[in-house]
């Protein structure tokens with residue numbers, strides 16, 4: 001018995017030594033994570049997202065980004081590179097293109113084309129016939145590392161997109177989070193001249209992006225810093241940045257602006273107390289970075305699935321707290337888009353998208369058309 005214990009102890013010490021000495025490109029820095037807000041008060045648990053209705057079920061895996069065009073057709077990108085269009089009635093779908101990469105953020109343009117932030121292939125345009133036109137693969141002489149989300153106001157020549165990390169490509173977001181150095185950038189794309197330029201850098205995993213009213217500012221979710229940062233593009237504050245929402249109760253992913261008065265933020269995962277506690281201990285985080293991927297993933301999403309979405313007004317005041325934690329929750333939610341009487345949701349791992357009547361999230365909103373519950377989750381293939 002004593003020998004067994006000694007052997008176990010020796011094995012443990014050797015494993016630690018191995019994790020400590022093994023070379024790695026991950027170079028964590030010490031910081032102090034703010035004390036996470038408790039899930040109470042403004043963030044109190046609720047079951048509003050229990051009513052999320054599945055759509056586009058069984059067509060593909062991981063529809064992270066969701067875009068809705070003026071007609072109500074929905075576009076998603078899957079982990080196998082396909083982009084799929086769901087007809088406005090929700091009963092038919094067709095494949096638009098396959099990027100050969102990992103499409104994440106999508107914008108449905110007024111002319112029927114799509115703008116796609118593809119983690120592996122950079123910024124792409126897809127014309128109405130499905131032809132893929134690469135728009136950007138580098139900015140400021142640095143290759144795009146992890147193109148994550150894109151936004152574009154109809155009529156503008158400029159589109160804006162995020163390069164989440166110039167150091168850690170998809171799917172190694174966790175390594176970027178463990179390192180906690182600001183490798184994220186906001187890139188501006190001149191669609192007329194086909195030029196890319198770095199607009200802002202030094203961001204902690206630059207994830208979702210949303211352009212605000214009149215293009216006066218844009219918001220970026222810095223997942224690694226649990227915050228949303230506002231970047232001014234026009235007016236007296238142009239070129240400056242400020243905190244829009246800080247010390248969030250989870251990792252913010254995609255952001256969207258509803259075109260009038262609201263910002264929606266998806267939180268795929270709540271804060272991890274262990275990760276926060278390790279913020280001043282870069283050496284330990286470096287050892288974690290050396291763990292095999294399956295063990296590392298224990299640090300990521302775990303526990304009972306937790307659907308979590310927040311809504312803010314344009315001053316950063318919390319106006320909606322939507323949650324549902326249960327085995328049948330549509331979670332993790334990576335993106336939220338408001339369109340008409342709906343909120344649409346996307347996820348990195350679900351086999352469907354989901355939607356919720358807006359009136360359940362924002363009381364007093366217009367209700368959806370009657371009979372919506374009868375829409376089939378599984379659509380048929382065809383135009």
Ligand SMILES: [Ca+2]
Pocket residue numbers: 104148149207208253254334
């Ligand atoms: Ca994202």
Ligand SMILES: [Ca+2]
Pocket residue numbers: 105149150151208209210254255256
């Ligand atoms: Ca967005």
